[in-house]
Amino acid sequence: MSENSQGASLAFGQVVIGPPGSGKTTYCHGMQEFMARIGRRVVVVNLDPANEVTPYQCAVDISELITLPDVMESLKLGPNGGLIYCMEYLEANFDWLQEKLAAFRGHYYLFDCPGQVELYTHHDALKNVFAQLAKWNFRLAAVHLVDSHYCTDPGKFISVLCTSLSTMLHVELPHVNVLSKMDLIEQYGKLAFNLDYYTEVLDLSYLVDHLASDPFFKNYRRLNEKLVEVIEDYSLVSFVPLNVQDKESMRRVMQAVDKANGYSFGDQEHRSLEALMSAAVGADFHFTSTLAVQEKYVQSQDKAVEEEVMDI
Secondary structure, three states, X not given: OOOOOOOOOOEEEEEEEOOOOOOHHHHHHHHHHHHHHOOOOEEXXXXXXXOOOOOOOEEEEHHHOOOHHHXXXXXXXXXXXXXXHHHHHHHOOHHHHHHHHHOOOOOEEEEEOOOOOHHHHOOOHHXXXXXXXXXXXXXXXXXXXXXXXXXXXXXXHHHHHHHHHHHHHHHOOOEEEEEEOHHHHHHOOOOOOOHHHHHOOXXXXXXXXXXXXXXXXXXXXXXXXXXXXXXXXXXXXXXXXXXXXXXXXXXXXXXXXXXXXXXXXXXXXXXHHHHHHHHHOOOOOOOOOHHHHHHHHHHHHHHHHHHHHHHO
């Protein structure tokens, strides 16, 4: 397979990125199973040298080339420096990756990437790997996972928006930001605004005002205003909510990614998807949409208020 021939046909896929603990590996496992059920031939490529145990069926594993524990031991590096070295080593061994991927022509690819934020905001090794894949006729979309619990803390949410924007500008791929673990959001605390405020990233001045009510953040209002201005000036960041246990939620994310990378599925897959979704109706759909999540969240808050009133 030459550099310009991966043939005449295109290959489609997702690079799944995000900070540690955001659910990248779980997402890859869930998306692999979901796509397989609708008839899409899908393989998972593990590009995380720190991933020692993978729940999904792994077609290509970077551990065959290099592992983080080996690098840390032999070069006396910490985990962050070790991960950067591993990605630079992968960049220097494109031929290995090319040979491994060639065995799965005609498949849809899920790339499970490391969780070090620096790799997506300012270091070039992984970005260069994605660029090389594009030269091999891969049409990729970046799926950037962010843990939904950050929505419960306005300061952390502004930080997440800045990180997401920086990642979008640095990685230079069609981008889908995802709020993961939506089924657990109620465990993290009360949201200051409705859920769609966070997914659509609406007028952030309200968030700055909310932060200013906290004595700690009051002195940093000017800084927060400038950060918000940068985010709003680019007007790029929005989120798709995801509960990996919910088929409807997975379908929405998959369709957003398909739109981003240009994938067009055939009639057979469309029929399989319709059959899967119709079979799931009335089953365990607890979070079928952003509205459904919000309604459940609001109801729980209303109930808590009622209980407080009764106690009084």
